């Protein structure tokens with residue numbers, strides 16, 4: 388398998404699941420900022436020019452959630468199958484992570500990628516921070532008294548890889564104790580540590596925490 392990857396991006400979800408499943412893959416590195424994701428070579432793998440894409444079984448698969456679902460179904464592990472009482476919960480949390488990831492992506496664009504800084508919209512940054520807080524509160528509530536998103540560790544937890552550290556770049560961990568404890572548990576998993584070591588240093592964040600700038604200055 389070949390995983391098309393950018394450090395600190397959603398491809399961590401795939402790499403983490405691959406490690407949990409005890410599979411192997413080759414990593415092919417791309418950059419979010421050098422224009423290469425718009426090349427015909429990459430667009431042939433991922434038509435929207437987005438990371439990740441996984442080459443496996445004679446084809447390329449794009450969309451991280453689809454890749455995770457494909458791998459769990461192929462391997463018959465780490466996801467409740469259709470008909471299982473937790474199937475709907477599995478699908479909900481898989482897609483919820485992407486809802487949250489889109490908000491994180493908007494905040495990344497405002498705080499990090501959009502230049503000059505005067506091009507940023509402070510009202511939108513505030514709005515997205517509030518929308519992120521809604522998702523973090525929902526996760527915090529769900530995880531209170533639970534170890535994992537479902538009754539056991541699953542690919543739904545791997546979908547949180549990328550979100551899990553990024554959320555606390557924009558929200559104080561102290562306000563979401565169950566989510567912060569979940570982050571600590573998940574990031575201590577040997578497969579997560581192996582995935583992170585392979586994934587490479589974070590290419591996105593320079594600061595531990597990003598405040599919404601004051602509108603006056």
Ligand SMILES: N[C@@H](CCC(=O)N[C@@H](CS)C(=O)NCC(=O)O)C(=O)O
Pocket residue numbers: 395396397398419424436437438439449450451452485492
């Ligand atoms: N829903 C897609 C989103 C993919 C996505 O937006 N990936 C980001 C990196 S985390 C990307 O490639 N960004 C480049 C861009 O927006 O141009 C998935 O889950 O795979």
